Every structure is written in structure tokens, then in C-alpha cells.
Amino acid sequence: MLSYIARAAARILLTFLVVITLAFAATRLSGNPIDYIAGQGLTQEDRALLIRYYGLDRSVAEQYLAFLKSFFDGEFGLSYVERRPVSVVVAERIWPSLQLLLSSVALTLALSIPLGVLAAIWRNSWVGSAIMSFAFLFYAVPNFVLATFMILVFAYWLNWLPVVGNGSWAHFIMPTIAMSGILIAGLTRFTRNAMLDVLGQDFMRTARAKGLTETEVIFRHGLRNASITILSVIGLQVAGLAAAGSVVVESIFSWPGIGELLVRSAILRDYPVLQFGVIAVSAAVLLINVLVDIAYGFADPRIRFGKA
């Protein structure tokens, strides 16, 4: 188990280093960011002062080293726009993002796993095909289109829900649904397929033959076995989709999270924030990947002992 974890961790660390280097290289490709952020009416002296202030007068190698070093200081440089340490700017965004993410994942799991199981059990009745048709259609709805229609109906026409911010529980409803739409559709389809695979196995017949009730068969033997494949999809796909989704959804609803921060700093060319934001989100996704790998090992002894 230990060597299994070590291997997963080493792979992720390497990827992470590549991400850091890419994020650094990318932002240095575009010439001097001072020209974008400070605008036109800047005297030569002020410009030189700003360049020194942000450390942009040093060589690329020095900047790269300083960049790497800043990871250990926990400072990550200054935001060009807000003139505050990047770590502070990003840190205050984490909790709102996490709240939205957790509520979306909760909604996704609460809906898609029961729906997927039902669709698998009733695969030949209209219930199963209705669930699958809905999942299929929803999978094709981009989250910003879903969000736009919801805002139109529930905020402007019916006046039920607020659009901007994250002040109360009512603020959570639309962003959570907008984030979860595609996730629910995808995971329902996936849960159904994973369940169908398991339902056809010999041990299911054995479980029934030894007298377990249908519910016990489905939950104890069916879902438990399907959960391994479902788990991997949650980790790998959901993490990526949620990161992409939060960028869009948070921007639409002015949710004060990391996704909104990323889009804003991309538009304003606030490179230090963008750089660190990209690294932080990538790190989170990679971390989830590792955790899933490890959880995968716990759920399936064949993997843990390297026999699979």
C-alpha cells in the first residue's frame, strides 16, 4: 500500500512541477505586464519604479528562482491590481468556492446515484428510459446556458431568487444547480452503466440464490461493487468539470470564489494572481486525483496488493 501511495504521489509531484513551470513561463512570454496595468500616462521614472517594485527588472532565471522561493515563503508576490499579497487575495476566495463546490457535489451525489441505480434496475421500463433521456439531454446543456435560463425565469420573471453574491441560502440555489447540471447528467449515465455491468455478474445470482432480499442484493453486492468505478469517475471527471464549471458559474453569479477571481485576473491581466490561481486549482485537482487513487486502493484489495 505504501509503495502504491508513493508512486501515485511521485507522479503527481512531477506533474505539479510542470504546471508551475508552465504557469511561470507563460506569464513571462508576453513582454512587460506593467504596460497593461498602469495604462498610458506614466512617466519614465514611475514606470521604472513600478518595474523595480514588482521585480520585473531581474533576469528570467532570477525571477524563476524567486517564484519558486515564494512558494516556501507563502507570499506568492503582489497582485498588480489590488496591491495586496497574492496569497491573501486568493485565500479569502477559497471558502466561498469550497462551499459552492461542496453543495454541488452533494446535490450531484444525492441525485445521480439513486437515479443511476433506478435506471439500471428498471432498464426495460419507461422509468429507466425516461431517466436516461433526461440525463442525455441535460448532458448537452452548457452550464452558462442553464444559468442564463434560470436567471431569466427565477430571478427576472418570477422574482424568486437573487442573482448576485453569496449572502444567504437562497443565493446557493441557482449556482449549485448550474454547476451540477452536467455533473448529474454524466454521473447518472455512468452509475447506470457501472450498475449494469455488476448486475450481470455471477455473484449477483449467487447472492439471490442464497436468499438475500432484492434490496440487499442491489445495495450490498451491486452498488458496493459498482462504487469502485463510480468513485474513480467522481474523482477524475468531477474534479476537472467542477473546476471548469466554477470558473463559469462563479463569474455569472458574481460568486466571490476562485473561479471568478481567475476570470477577472485574466481579463485585467493580473498575472501574479492568475498564475497562482491556476497553480492552486491545478494542485487541488491533482490532490483529488491522488486521494481517489488511494481511496481506490482501499476500496479494492486487488489494487492495494498489486494483483490487479
Add this chain to the structure above:
Amino acid sequence: MADVPISPRAMTRPAALGRTLDLWRQGDAIQRLALLTGILLVLVAVAAPLLSPHGPLDQSLLNRLAPPIGFERYRPGYFLGTDELGRDILSRMLYGLRLTLSLAFLGSIIGLIVGAIMGLVAGLFGGICEDIIMGAVDTQIAIPFTLIALLFLAIFGSSLLVMVCVLGLYGWEQYARIVRGEVKRLKTLPFVEAAHAAGATNMRIARAHILPNIVSPLVVQFTLSFSNIVLLESTLSFLGLGVQPPTATLGSMVGVGRDYMPTAPWIVVVPALAILAVTFAVQILGDWLRDRADVRLRSR
């Protein structure tokens, strides 16, 4: 000696029309609808300059924020209404659709070419080449592509060219993985070994024996990646990071129109419905093609 696979030299290609008819006969109702929608969308996009009643950028300030046909205050000639500058929404939508589809098509093609070459190189040469390429593939799979796109667009600014490059960067890793896998499988088959023995160069083997054999999985991946690229382009344009005004794609029409949603919802609803039509058609067609390819794989 019954089962020695022989290289199916460039198969005689039935006309595209014949294939489409084939597909039509095998589809169910939803799939046929998707096929029809897809064909219709492409035709409309190609014929956009002929179909548009106005230029996509023509402003008519007297006719600002006119609603679509059937509502009061409707202005004759502007079937789907006008936006905040009095531009005809139908025309803008047609041109936007055209741009969205062309961008997605260009992006998919670039991704396909880059990915196929990478996969071919990795599979044929192996060694350090393969390690580097597959390392890059793993990295790109691990990072959400939206983040890479954000970095890119922030750095190089938003223009059509940058947009095409960003979209082209999407999905190459999937092609590379498929091609590498297939190449490694094909390399061990007798007809490739025979070609080697007969003195064919790597280049010739790649072109004459490997490429014709990986066309089918690549076509399937192309459809899947096309639908994702449509989504990506719309999303980026929606956020204001993609194609810049006054040029419009479907995504940026929804993004810009948001400000007028309470008073003039049609500015947003029309392009949003068009996006839905595109994603439905592409998604269903992609899934359908993949299922067909799977069946073929299973029967092998």
C-alpha cells in the same frame, strides 16, 4: 492461417451521401432528429450571407431593442428582434453560428493533426520521444483545460488567431493516446513486419499501413472533441475572453446580451437556443458514432 490480418489498403470510400443515408436508416427518432438538425445547422451556417436579411454589424438605432415577430412593437424585417444597437438578431445569430462552427472545426482539425503526429511519433519511435510526449499527455489530462485557456488568452490577448490556437490545443492528447495505442498494436501485426522486411521506410509504413487503419477511431474522437470545442469556445466567448465585439459568436451574444435580460430577453434567448441546438446535435451524433464504432470493435 485463417486469421492473418491484411492491411486494408485505402478502402474504396463510399460517397458521403451514401454514408449519411446509411446512418439515417439505422438511427432511432432522436438520432434522426439530431442528424437532421446537424445538417440543417451546417447548411444554414454555410449559407449565412445569403440567408441574412441584414449585415451582422449593421446598426439601426431607430429600431433598437425591437422584440421578435408576434410581439407588440415588432419591427417588420427584423424577425427575431434587434439588440441594443439595433442590429438584426437573426443575421447576427446566423453569422455567429457560422463563426462558432468554423472555429470549432479549425480547432478540432489542428488538435487532430497535432495529436496524430505526436501519437505516431511516440508509437513508432518509442524511447525518450515517447516518454516526453506521454508525459505531456498526462499533464494535459490532469489540468482542467479551461485553466490553460485562461492563461493563454490573458497572455496573448483575445483575437481570432489566438482563439484558433487555444481551441487547437484542446484535445490533442486524446488523439495522441489513441494513435499511440493503435500504432503499438499494429506494429506487431504480420503485415507491418512484412513491410519492414520488404525494406519499407518508417515514413512509408506510417502512411501506407498505419494511417488507413486508425482512421475510424480518429473519426469518432473527432466528433466527441468537436462537441467539447463548441462548448469551450462558447464558454470563453460568453465570459468575454473569446472573440471580441463587434464580431459575435453564439457564446458572446449570450454573454453581452445578459445586461439587457430583464427588458429584452430575446437578445439572450435566441443565441442560447441556437447553442442548445448545436450541442444537442453534436452530442447525440458523437455518441451515436461512438456506439457504432464500439459495435464494430466488439465484433472483431
